[in-house]
Each structure stands twice: as structure tokens, then as C-alpha cells.
Amino acid sequence: MRERAQIMDAEEIRRALERMAHEIAERNMGAPSLALVGIKARGVPLARRLAELLERIEGRAIPVGALDITLYRDDLSAVASVPVVRRTEIDFDVSGRALVLVDDVLFTGRTVRAALDALMDLGRPARVQLGVLIDRGHRELPIQADFVGKHVPTARRELVDVHIREIDGEDRVVILERDEGPAPGRVER
Numbered sequence: 001m002r003e004r005a006q007i008m009d010a011e012e013i014r015r016a017l018e019r020m021a022h023e024i025a026e027r028n029m030g031a032p033s034l035a036l037v038g039i040k041a042r043g044v045p046l047a048r049r050l051a052e053l054l055e056r057i058e059g060r061a062i063p064v065g066a067l068d069i070t071l072y073r074d075d076l077s078a079v080a081s082v083p084v085v086r087r088t089e090i091d092f093d094v095s096g097r098a099l100v101l102v103d104d105v106l107f108t109g110r111t112v113r114a115a116l117d118a119l120m121d122l123g124r125p126a127r128v129q130l131g132v133l134i135d136r137g138h139r140e141l142p143i144q145a146d147f148v149g150k151h152v153p154t155a156r157r158e159l160v161d162v163h164i165r166e167i168d169g170e171d172r173v174v175i176l177e178r179d180e181g182p183a184p185g186r187v188e189r
Helices: 010-028 041-058 110-120
Strands: 002-008 035-041 064-069 098-106 125-134 145-150 158-161 172-178
Touching: 002 010, 002 125, 002 145, 010 041, 010 098, 010 125, 010 145, 010 172, 035 041, 035 110, 041 064, 041 098, 041 125, 064 110, 098 110, 098 158, 110 125, 125 158
Parallel strands: 035 064, 035 098, 098 125, 125 145
Antiparallel strands: 002 172, 158 172
């Protein structure tokens, strides 16, 4: 795999998240029941950053949870012979809340479908909205993000690789081009 292009740097990511936070605040009109839920792994630090921005806008803390969807995936057997299950960490009741589900990349929609199934097992939110840093198209399911940092048209053979400083030590988004076949060890969403 080779890097084809960098599409966002740290400053562009910061600005996109700031704009998304304002859009979330406006759409939810300061909803006292608003909470963010990040999809593990890279959705979690993005949700935390959005919560910090929303706290500055709204003047109050916004709860943040972390959701593991491993066992809800419809491609579990293709991901790994022994899946690594991480812990869901949501220390608030999701029932009746306005939730914003946060992830790094929206591709086929299958990760979001799995996340919705996992959320519904925890309770019945008043509504669920979706925020993603990158929407790259190629949907296989009828899922659309409510808040998008950047729309990036891609070819199916390309991979959008999001680097988040809390996990990867840097903030940047690049497009990788596959030489041949699927990327080893990478799960497409």
C-alpha cells in the first residue's frame, strides 16, 4: 500500500471538529439530554474532542461514552478468527437521550449499523444522530451522516487512513492506494 495523498492535516481536523460541534449544538438547541458515543477506536477521541468543544459552546459538560461493536459486526468471521472484544464504557443511561454517534470514517455503513444494534441493547434513545470526520461514500446500507467533517470521494480500492494523536501520535488523514487485493489486517467500514 502506498500513500496517494494527504487530505487533512491537524489544523484542518481541528477546524472540521469545531464546525461539527457548532452544527451539533445548533441542531440539538442545547438539549440537556445530549450525549456523545464514540465508536472504538478512533471515534472515541473524536467524541471527546467534540464534547470539549460543545462544553465551551453550551457552558456545560456533555457526557461521552465509548462503544465496542465487535460482536455486532456482520463480518465478524472475516475480521479475525479470534476477535478482540473491548469494553463498552457508557456510564449514563442512553434511554430518552439525544445521542450523537461518532466515528472517524463512514464508508459502507456496516459499522454504523452494528453500532445502532449495540446502542439499542443498552436502552432506547430519544434520537440518534451520526457524526463522522470523513464521509467517503460507497454505501451498502441506507445510512447517512448528520454531521460531516469532510466529504472525500474515493475509489473502492483506496483506503482512508485517519491518524488521531491520542492513538497514533499525530493528527492527519491520508488516502492509501492498494497495490492488489484487500489490505491485510484492515477492516473496511
